[in-house]
Amino acid sequence: MKRLLSRTGCWLLLVMLLFQLAAVPAFAQDTAVRAEPLAAGIEQLLAELDKNPESIGLHAGIQVYDLTEKKILYSHLADRTYVPASNMKLFTTIAALDRLGPDYQWKTEVYLTGEVSNGGVLNGDLVLKGLGDPSLTSADLQSIASALKEKGIEQVNGKLLVDDSYFDGIRLGFGWMWDDEPYGYSAQISALAVHKNAVNITVEPGAAAGDTPVLTMDPGTEYLQVDNQLQTVAGKGSQIAVERPRGTNRLIFTGTIGVDAPPYEEAVTMEDPALFAADIWMQRLGAAGIKLHPQAKAEKTTVTNGVPFYTHLSPPLSEIITELNKESDNFYAEMLLKTLGAVEKGEGSAEAGSEVVAEVLKRAGIEGGFVQKDGSGLSRFNWITASQMVRLLSFVQDQEYRDVFEQSLPVAGVDGTLKNRLKGTAAEKRVAAKTGSMGGVNTLSGYATAKNGNKLAFSILINGIYKSKYARDLQDRIAILLAEYPQSQAPGGETSEETTYKLSALLDPIVAEAEGAGITAGVLVKKAGGAEEAGEPAVWFEHEADTLLTPASNLKLLTTAAALDQLGSDYQYATELWGSAAPPSNGIYQGDLYLKGYGDPTLHTEDKLKVQEGVSIESIVAWLKEQGIKRVNGDLILDESYFDQQRLGLGWAWDDESYYYNPLLGALAMNRGTVMIEFEPGSGVGDPVPIQLLPKTDYVTVINEAKTVSADQPKTFAIERDRGTNTIHVTGNLPLGTAQDYERVPVENPALYVGTVLRETMEKDGISFGGNSDIRIGTVPAQAVKWTSFHSRPLSEIITYLNKRSDNFYAEMLLKTLGAVRKQEGSASAGVEVVMETLDRLGVPSNFDMVDGSGLTRYNLISPRHVAALLEGMAAHDEYQTYLDSLPIAGVDGTLANRMKGTAAADNARAKTGTLTGVSSLSGYVHTQDGQTLIFSIMLNGYTPKSGFLIGIQDRIVEALASYAD
Structure with missing residues (x-):
């Protein structure tokens, strides 16, 4: 099946809306007549995306609820789970307001382990204890140091100790990506944090081309070592890269900056940031005139009792969440989540904080069906639905902190991350919403004031994005429709009826089970050979086959196909032994x-x-x-x-x-x-x-x-x-x-x-x-x-092991080999170029994203139609038999050895598996009962608590294909 695209007057749309209302009894009211123009307008926008090869793969969960009249105005795939990006921050901030209150303030405490003499000498240690303040700055540390001076401390003869034990020792969010780590938006999390656990590096060109550019650091610290490998060149352009090797505090700047270029600025991060805070603290104490022991060195400690000598208070939570949401600050969100855990559960961890969020969501009527792994949405292991988001936004309307929360949201055309969007439209100043954006993901959820004065809560969660422009445009155009409601004009256009396929009756019920569980299911089944025969379509079944999904190890099908095409099954790797001279006698x-x-x-x-x-x-x-x-x-x-x-x-x-x-x-x-x-x-x-x-x-x-x-x-x-x-x-x-x-x-x-x-x-x-x-x-x-x-042994044997066992190492080495052999560059990016060129020759469209060779990264996005086109192209390739033989056989070997045993698919279907958390895919070939060869690609993305559910859906589809006979 493909997406149902209805227009004005289409009774199918009304049935859909009434069904969705029945599914949400708390919101139930008949809204079909009033909502129809709005719904038709949004459906028309979705239809336009389906016609564009650069936007066809995106899929969206959308819901609009009229808070004034208490009714759903529109719902589209609203109960499917989506990766929310920074829309996750709304869960975190609402829970914080609910449990901590708008007036909550963080403490940063100072303890003394010894006595202060009449002369102001502390004969003991000075301890700085962090309690999770995300807003602490070097200026705040200066104020604390000055306060100590005013309280009579002139000299410290002991150690400078810091305590970050209020939070756990896990510094990064679950599933965060290693290549994000040098950048400020992925700063490490610690209970004692200064300057958002990052420093700002400014790069200015040298006086002339060839000179070394000048780097400055704010705040200045010796905790980070900077390796300046930059060069000043002629012109106004800049190409600057920053690297921080994993587990180190060494920053490596490479590239060029034009002599006439503006300064380049980057917030960069560090390991174990509490010791960075200690370095800044030591500087601020000296600036306040407090003498330190010549051998003073910062160390960590844990304070378990005692009375603080001095306590610094942060701004109230109401101010913190304003910066958090308007600027989409990841660091604030993560600190807030761990604070929730520490305050409410006695454990400063993301897991404990997420438990608190879940309790608040339960109070809002949301019980399960979502996953929260971090506070900011940087993790791609978060899963939520549009209907859950709208329900939470509706819940807020009855809470005392409603106004505080709404004032924290970016306002269209005015401030925050919406400052430059929707200017000059009906939505300007009438939409307040949280944005969310990362590769393949774009989201927008919040409130809109309709033209009739009604207040609308809405959520637009979009995944599978090939070009982000189209996702933002969809959100903006929906926002305008909401601001114009109920005078939204439904665009005209023909009605697109649901397509029935040869295997619809057989496979629709299985796919419906996946969708009913909140899973996005992309499926394509076609007869091998592709061409229509005797008037029979080559495609026997499809359901959202153009949707771009995370493929997991199904991506290995691309890597191995390109390797066979480019290198040949007889290719052998070399490892060479050389000497400064010939072997001695x-x-x-x-x-x-x-x-x-x-x-x-x-x-x-x-x-x-x-x-x-x-x-x-x-x-x-x-x-x-x-x-x-x-x-x-x-x-x-x-x-x-x-x-x-x-x-x-x-x-x-x-x-x-x-x-x-x-x-x-x-x-x-x-x-x-x-x-x-x-x-x-x-x-x-x-x-x-x-x-x-x-x-x-x-x-x-x-x-x-x-x-x-x-x-x-x-x-x-x-x-x-x-x-x-x-x-x-x-x-x-x-x-x-x-x-x-x-x-x-x-x-x-x-x-x-x-x-x-x-x-x-x-x-x-x-x-x-x-x-x-x-x-x-x-x-x-x-x-x-x-x-x-x-x-080595020939490539045919290497690829067989690779696909049968789904070996990531083999796949990545093979991808870089393709780049080295064909592009003289042994990199993943060069290898991907070779793969894309190969796929083009095989008739596979290029409107998808491939980043690695194994499918381990969630940056990869591809549709079942792409994979099926590859399988079809390989079926006519000279290396087809080698390719086919490399695939696991159902019930026999490899990653399918224990699947589909005792069914018609056993010792029949040959297919590549793919599994990541929230991702399961299976693509390959199978013979029907009457001997016809079918190509299939099944990709499932989304959250399900049922172990084995996604694999079960795939197996049932393949078993049904194997049992089918005309």
């Missing part, structure tokens, strides 16, 4: 040894980490021994220059970095970028948990603090790697009786991992190194001598 090599990688994803050690035949570290060492090498007196140099230095895919979540499916990438990498830790319970309660590291290497440090507990105790066992390091912590309790198991953990700097294990293996096999020999990253020099080249 006496076995004592006096030069440097070089290992150059070309992206082989199968490079491995001969242990349980091996998943495919190919090049192993042991085989490289065996070759060296065959040449009689006994000693290397030079360095072991690893050349990974074939790929770029971007280790992670754009949009990958920071909190996945300890997991095998989130590997670090490099042209020279092994064991899919991971080490393995095997574990099992000890022999008795209280015993340490025995672990084994594979490969046995000193490249990683494993700290094992895990204990064995009785069988009836909960399992809290966890393996985590410190960010940006190779230190792995094994913690928690492992109950007796737990089966032996393992985890694979990604490592940093994959080339050095290869080099370390290579040297360790060489030494184990009797090849020694000189005392000054080192392992380092470098490039093979032009004068080097190539010793030999090792080759």
